[in-house]
Amino acid sequence: MSDCPCGSGDDYDDCCGALHSGRRPAPTAEALMRSRYTGFVVRDAAYLLATWHPRTRPDTLDLDDDVTWRRLEVVRTDAGGPWDDSGLVEFVAHYAEPAGRGVLHETSRFVREEGRWLYVDGVVDA
Numbered sequence: 001m002s003d004c005p006c007g008s009g010d011d012y013d014d015c016c017g018a019l020h021s022g023r024r025p026a027p028t029a030e031a032l033m034r035s036r037y038t039g040f041v042v043r044d045a046a047y048l049l050a051t052w053h054p055r056t057r058p059d060t061l062d063l064d065d066d067v068t069w070r071r072l073e074v075v076r077t078d079a080g081g082p083w084d085d086s087g088l089v090e091f092v093a094h095y096a097e098p099a100g101r102g103v104l105h106e107t108s109r110f111v112r113e114e115g116r117w118l119y120v121d122g123v124v125d126a
């Protein structure tokens with residue numbers, strides 16, 4: 001039992017862990033985004049691929065062992081609610097790698113198909 005890496009303050013098992021195990025679908029685009037961030041933290045490549053839209057999904061996903069994801073800030077959401085079919089989530093993810101610390105500032109696009117939220121793509125702010 002531990003705090004969820006997505007920073008919700010909830011226990012991992014009751015937060016992103018419930019989505020990773022398939023016990024619950026993500027109710028919102030933000031919830032899916034948080035669970036995908038946590039998927040990177042716990043290196044659950046299968047979950048990341050399963051929540052990626054088939055149109056944009058890579059064949060395989062190689063997670064970089066040198067990158068440690070440290071913290072997530074959700075900056076803004078646009079739509080992506082339980083009654084929407086699409087949504088945007090802007091976030092800043094902090095990481096550390098051997099060369100130093102960095103941030104990924106991205107606005108991700110999500111769609112909901114057959115009741116499931118899927119990651120489509122994202123625009124990275126340089």
Ligand SMILES: [Zn+2]
Nearest residue numbers: 004006015016
């Ligand atoms: Zn979480």
